[in-house]
Amino acid sequence: MTVSFWLEDAEDGIRRPSLDGSCTVDVAVVGAGLSGLWTAREVLRRDPSRSVLVLEARTAGFGASGRNGAWLIAGLGISPGELARRTSPEQARATILAMRGALDEVENTLAEDGIDARLRRKGNLRVARGPHEVPAMERSLEALEQLGVADGFELLDADALARRVHIDDARGALFEPYSAAIHPGHLVRGLARSVEAHGGTIVEHTPVVDLTPRRGRARPTVVTPTGTVSADAVVLATEAWTSRLPGFERRVLPVYSLVVLTEPIDDERWAQIGWQGHELLASHRYTVDYLSRTVDGRILFGGRGAPYHFGSRIADRYDHHERTHAGLRQQLLEWFPALRGVGFSHAWGGPLGMPRDWMPSFEHDPATGIGAAYGYTGQGVLATNLAGRVLADLIVHGDTPYRDLPLVGHRPRRWEPEPLRWLGARYLQVALARLDDRSAQRGRPPSGRSLAERLVRH
Ligand SMILES: Cc1cc2nc3c(=O)[nH]c(=O)nc-3n(C[C@H](O)[C@H](O)[C@H](O)COP(=O)(O)OP(=O)(O)OC[C@H]3O[C@@H](n4cnc5c(N)ncnc54)[C@H](O)[C@@H]3O)c2cc1C
Numbered sequence: 001m002t003v004s005f006w007l008e009d010a011e012d013g014i015r016r017p018s019l020d021g022s023c024t025v026d027v028a029v030v031g032a033g034l035s036g037l038w039t040a041r042e043v044l045r046r047d048p049s050r051s052v053l054v055l056e057a058r059t060a061g062f063g064a065s066g067r068n069g070a071w072l073i074a075g076l077g078i079s080p081g082e083l084a085r086r087t088s089p090e091q092a093r094a095t096i097l098a099m100r101g102a103l104d105e106v107e108n109t110l111a112e113d114g115i116d117a118r119l120r121r122k123g124n125l126r127v128a129r130g131p132h133e134v135p136a137m138e139r140s141l142e143a144l145e146q147l148g149v150a151d152g153f154e155l156l157d158a159d160a161l162a163r164r165v166h167i168d169d170a171r172g173a174l175f176e177p178y179s180a181a182i183h184p185g186h187l188v189r190g191l192a193r194s195v196e197a198h199g200g201t202i203v204e205h206t207p208v209v210d211l212t213p214r215r216g217r218a219r220p221t222v223v224t225p226t227g228t229v230s231a232d233a234v235v236l237a238t239e240a241w242t243s244r245l246p247g248f249e250r251r252v253l254p255v256y257s258l259v260v261l262t263e264p265i266d267d268e269r270w271a272q273i274g275w276q277g278h279e280l281l282a283s284h285r286y287t288v289d290y291l292s293r294t295v296d297g298r299i300l301f302g303g304r305g306a307p308y309h310f311g312s313r314i315a316d317r318y319d320h321h322e323r324t325h326a327g328l329r330q331q332l333l334e335w336f337p338a339l340r341g342v343g344f345s346h347a348w349g350g351p352l353g354m355p356r357d358w359m360p361s362f363e364h365d366p367a368t369g370i371g372a373a374y375g376y377t378g379q380g381v382l383a384t385n386l387a388g389r390v391l392a393d394l395i396v397h398g399d400t401p402y403r404d405l406p407l408v409g410h411r412p413r414r415w416e417p418e419p420l421r422w423l424g425a426r427y428l429q430v431a432l433a434r435l436d437d438r439s440a441q442r443g444r445p446p447s448g449r450s451l452a453e454r455l456v457r458h
Pocket of ligand 1: 032064241
């Protein structure tokens, strides 16, 4: 079964060997997703003399980086308003600006390294689907205005939105300029090749099964079935799988996000839908929906809803959940009734890492020699670039211009032990889905006071 359309489409025929025996390197990176690959590339850019080894359990891009919804967006799991409330308006503003800078960084790197990741910087539309979603849309603009970072954002009423794209029951949208659609397969596979071109090594089918922090003069090590690697610095870039690593079990909750993809759509249907601007689309549902238009004229529709698995279990078979996939196909038809009868070519999914507070962490502890980037909560395609630069700064220079961002050195509160974790996660999944359904039926926004809403405030 295919991991994703993206990896299928970006197949480059490159097969990398596994680790063959023990070795010592300057930097060992665990995980060849975007976090690991950006970190490796950025370390080598800062100091080409360092030896950098990336160890990947499966193949480069196998994780969320090769399966996502194509949203390269200057946003985080945590909203600007909530970030300001938890930290300060200055820190929230600095974080937003750093993320916007990352968008330019990615664009420049792709040009520099010759990676054609089909980047289209067309912004995104957060659509209010029904009157109950209008207040959430207005609140997000207000929060940005209060922070003084709303330049280029625009509230579109239903007519203005309909001139761009015809979405059933749309009451308006917030246009957000700082985002681009990307081909995740070409991005992650291209970045892997770029790491190698910069002098790094990637080994595949090499799972790290144990790690030891620095002890006195003994360097940190990672253990794999085919050898042990000791390094000056170890970087964990394993997102959802961080929950499988010793000592990190309760840092993130693996949550499954699932995706369906249509066949290429004919011109007649596109004429009915509009969407000639190729913006990314989403609504304001708690249960999350995200849409993108592929370069070859398909529509991707993704969302959450697949159940959390007891004990933070992750398994290939969980990438498919027929009830959730069927629900996503149905939702797409509700957005665009003109698609009735259109074929779906692909369905896939994958785990993302959700920390207790929805805030990613970029950390490097020189005392243990272990660093990590994780906890993107489904918004990591762009944030991984910032993570990679921060970690490379810390490893190579011992400091970073981003040191004051709240994500740097951040340690989330740990998730509860089982069975509490399972009970809590399942309660929230069911309660939030009900909340979405009920507000849609009543045409009224959720009160904001229910237990579920208070627990997931972000
Ligand atoms: C279906 C889906 C849709 C998404 N859509 C979007 C989107 O549109 N926009 C957005 O911003 N974000 C999205 N996300 C989230 C985004 O893709 C991730 O935040 C981002 O890709 C994280 O990159 P990463 O490198 O940290 O982790 P990953 O890409 O998950 O990479 C982790 C890697 O580590 C490897 N690994 C794990 N354990 C070990 C081990 N023990 N030893 C060696 N290797 C190991 C894995 O095989 C994997 O390759 C989505 C996620 C999913 C699942």
